[in-house]
Amino acid sequence: MRPVRSVTHGVQNEPALAAGAVMAIVNMLVVFQVWPMSAEQLSAVNTAVAAVLAVLVRHAVRPTVKPADDTQPADDVHPAPATR
Numbered sequence: 813m814r815p816v817r818s819v820t821h822g823v824q825n826e827p828a829l830a831a832g833a834v835m836a837i838v839n840m841l842v843v844f845q846v847w848p849m850s851a852e853q854l855s856a857v858n859t860a861v862a863a864v865l866a867v868l869v870r871h872a873v874r875p876t877v878k879p880a881d882d883t884q885p886a887d888d889v890h891p892a893p894a895t896r
Contacts, residue, residue: 827872831865 823830838861841847842854849857 824872827869831869834865835861 835858838847838857839854842849
């Protein structure tokens with residue numbers, strides 16, 4: 813189970829990189845006709861996958877500055893507790 817733990821750890825540390833990889837894999841499956849679809853269908857799938865992944869990435873990261881004043885570091889922003 814070591815490779816699964818390594819992948820999970822990588823996704824938690826680099827959620828944007830993982831999201832980009834998912835988008836690339838979906839598009840490569842279409843390009844190589846493993847998952848045949850029209851250009852319109854691919855556009856819809858890309859839009860939906862990008863939206864879902866954007867929400868997941870945003871949920872995985874935390875702000876480093878206060879939203880009201882983006883020039884000062886946020887002292888009161890704490891990371892969410894780790895879930896396992």
